[in-house]
Amino acid sequence: MQVQPNQQLETAKNAARIYIGYFLYQLKASRAQIRETGNAHLINGHITIVLFLLGDASFHLVAARYGALLVPLMALCAAGIILSLLGFNVFGYTFLLSIMGAVFLFVLATLLIYVVSLVVLGLIGEYLMDALAAGLRSIDFDDIL
Secondary structure: OOOOOOHHHHHHHHHHHHHHHHHHHHHOOOOOHOOOOOOHHHHHHHHHHHHHHHHOHHHHHHHHHHHHHHHHHHHHHHHHHHHHHHOOOOHHHHHHHHHHHHHHHHHHHHHHHHHHHHHHHHHHHHHHHHHHHHHHOOOOOHHHH
């Protein structure tokens, strides 16, 4: 039984290889070569900006954004308190629902970060192994021995 390659995964791998090649080229490039970079590298430039912005997020920024996501859940909890004070027996349900929502958001955000990190590290590792293998293939071991 032959396994068919996932077309979307192969497209993502190819895009990652192109970006990593662009990244390494620009890292080694002189100022003159960087000035000549044109529209052909527009997508790679956007990817670099997004990655920089993601990497620039501090703990305080992440905590502030996560806190902003929790505001509706806090409002739900506050509504449960007010309704309980008015005689409705709903606080337990609204409190449980708000806690479940907060846990869900935290787990979802954590899983998303881990998945993205693993994919990026896997693509970088694959690229580095390919580069290492290509470098080893280019060595003429007969001259060394």
